[in-house]
Amino acid sequence: MTDQLDNLFSRVLSAKIFANREMMRPDYIPNDLPHREDQILRLAEILAPSLKGSRPSNVFIYGVPGTGKTAVTKYVLKKIEDEGRKVGISLEVAYINCKHDDTNYRVLADLCESVGERIPFTGLSTSEVFRRFVNLVDSSERMIFAILDEVDALVKKTGDKALYDLTRINQRLSRTRISIVGITNDLKFMEYLDPRVRSSLGEEELVFPPYDASELEDILSRRASFAFNRNTFEASVIKLCAALAAKEHGDARRALDLLRISGEIAERNGNNKVMEEHVRMAQKEIEKDRVVEVIRTMPLHSKILILSLHLLGKGGSTGELYDLYCTLVKNMCLEPLTQRRVSDLINELDMLGIANAKVVSKGRYGRTKVVSLSISTKNLKEALQEDQRLGALIKK
Numbered sequence: 001m002t003d004q005l006d007n008l009f010s011r012v013l014s015a016k017i018f019a020n021r022e023m024m025r026p027d028y029i030p031n032d033l034p035h036r037e038d039q040i041l042r043l044a045e046i047l048a049p050s051l052k053g054s055r056p057s058n059v060f061i062y063g064v065p066g067t068g069k070t071a072v073t074k075y076v077l078k079k080i081e082d083e084g085r086k087v088g089i090s091l092e093v094a095y096i097n098c099k100h101d102d103t104n105y106r107v108l109a110d111l112c113e114s115v116g117e118r119i120p121f122t123g124l125s126t127s128e129v130f131r132r133f134v135n136l137v138d139s140s141e142r143m144i145f146a147i148l149d150e151v152d153a154l155v156k157k158t159g160d161k162a163l164y165d166l167t168r169i170n171q172r173l174s175r176t177r178i179s180i181v182g183i184t185n186d187l188k189f190m191e192y193l194d195p196r197v198r199s200s201l202g203e204e205e206l207v208f209p210p211y212d213a214s215e216l217e218d219i220l221s222r223r224a225s226f227a228f229n230r231n232t233f234e235a236s237v238i239k240l241c242a243a244l245a246a247k248e249h250g251d252a253r254r255a256l257d258l259l260r261i262s263g264e265i266a267e268r269n270g271n272n273k274v275m276e277e278h279v280r281m282a283q284k285e286i287e288k289d290r291v292v293e294v295i296r297t298m299p300l301h302s303k304i305l306i307l308s309l310h311l312l313g314k315g316g317s318t319g320e321l322y323d324l325y326c327t328l329v330k331n332m333c334l335e336p337l338t339q340r341r342v343s344d345l346i347n348e349l350d351m352l353g354i355a356n357a358k359v360v361s362k363g364r365y366g367r368t369k370v371v372s373l374s375i376s377t378k379n380l381k382e383a384l385q386e387d388q389r390l391g392a393l394i395k396k
C-alpha cells in the first residue's frame with residue numbers, strides 16, 4: 001500500500017498538465033469572454049445610467065444552459081461597481097441564486113443580508129421580511145442591483161409573489177433605487193408569469209444564443225492557454241471537446257468540463273500530454289455522472305423499477321419485470337403503480353439510456369418486449385446509496 005501511495009503522490013507532484021487548474025473551474029469568471037461582446041456591451045449600456053444616479057431598466061436574460069449568462073452578468077456588474085467607486089457613486093450588487101434560495105422568504109432574507117441585516121432562518125412572515133428590507137434599503141441613498149439568477153426555480157416553487165413585490169418596490173422607496181436582473185435558462189419561463197410581472201421584469205430583454213463549435217473552440221483555447229502548461233495538449237483535443245459540446249446544445253460549461261476532466265485523466269495516467277483518447281474517457285465519465293444524477297433524483301417507484309431490472313439480471317419480459325416490481329413494492333408496504341404506468345416508465349428509462357427495451361419475436365407465440373438494465377452495478381450502487389432500503393437489495 002505504501003508503495004502504491006508513494007507512487008500516486010509522486011505522479012501527482014510531477015504532473016505537469018495544469019498551470020492553474022482553478023481557471024477551469026465552472027465558477028471561475030474569466031476576464032475574457034469571447035463571443036459575448038454584444039451581450040456584454042448591451043448589458044453595460046442598459047445598466048450604465050446607474051453611474052449617473054438614475055435607475056436602469058430591469059433586465060431579463062435568457063438562453064440555454066452554459067451560454068455565459070451568469071459569467072457575463074457578474075463580469076459586467078463587477079465593471080460597473082468598479083466604475084461607480086471611481087466616480088463616487090454607491091452601487092451595491094446582491095447576487096442571489098434562486099435555485100439555492102428557492103423560497104420567497106430566503107430570497108428576501110438574502111437581499112436583506114446583502115444590505116447588512118441578518119434575518120433569522122424562520123420565524124418572521126414573508127411580508128415582515130419585505131417590510132424590513134424596504135426600510136433598511138431606504139435608510140440611505142443608494143443604487144442596488146438585485147441579480148436573481150435561475151429565477152425560474154423560485155417561481156416554480158413558490159409562485160411570483162416575491163417577484164411582483166420586487167418589481168414594484170421602487171414605488172415604496174424614496175431614496176434608494178433597485179434594478180432587477182432576472183436570469184433563466186428556461187425559455188418558457190415568461191409564460192408562467194403574471195403579465196404585470198412579465199412586463200416590468202422584461203423592460204429590457206437579452207438573449208444568449210448557444211455557441212457553435214468554432215466559438216467553443218475559441219473559448220476553450222483561450223481558457224486553456226492560461227489554465228494549461230505549454231505543449232500539454234494537441235489542437236485536435238480542443239477541437240474534439242468543442243465538437244462534442246456543440247453537438248449537445250452549444251454549452252460552454254460542458255466543453256470546459258470535458259477539457260478539464262481530460263486533463264485530469266491524463267495527469268492521473270502519468271501522461272505529459274492530453275490526447276483525444278482522454279477526451280473520450282472524460283466524455284464517458286461525464287455521461288456516467290449524468291446517469292447517476294438522473295437516477296438519484298427520480299421518484300421512488302422509478303428507482304424500484306430500476307432495482308427490479310437489476311435483479312432480473314440479463315433482462316426479462318415486461319410481465320416478469322412487473323411481477324418483480326410488485327413484489328418489491330408490496331414488501332415495502334406500498335401500493336404498486338398500474339402495469340400501464342410502469343410501461344410508460346420503462347419507455348422513459350429506455351429514452352434516458354438507463355434501460356434497453358427491445359421487441360423480440362417468439363416464433364408462433366408472437367412477439368414480446370424484453371427489458372434489461374444498461375448501467376453497471378457500480379453506477380447503480382452510487383445512484384441508490386442514499387436510499388438504504390433499496391441499496392441493500394443490490395446484488396454483489
Ligand SMILES: Nc1ncnc2c1ncn2[C@@H]1O[C@H](COP(=O)(O)OP(=O)(O)OP(=O)(O)O)[C@@H](O)[C@H]1O
Pocket residue numbers: 025026027028029030032033034035036063064065066067068069070071072184185219223252253256
Ligand atoms: N464566452 C465565454 N468565454 C469563456 N468562458 C465562458 C464563456 N461563456 C461561458 N463560459 C464559461 O462556461 C461556464 C458556463 O457559463 P455560465 O455559468 O455563465 O452559463 P449560464 O448561461 O449561466 O448557464 P446556466 O443556464 O446553466 O446557469 C462558466 O465556467 C463560464 O465561465
Ligand SMILES: [Mg+2]
Pocket residue numbers: 069070071149
Ligand atoms: Mg447560470
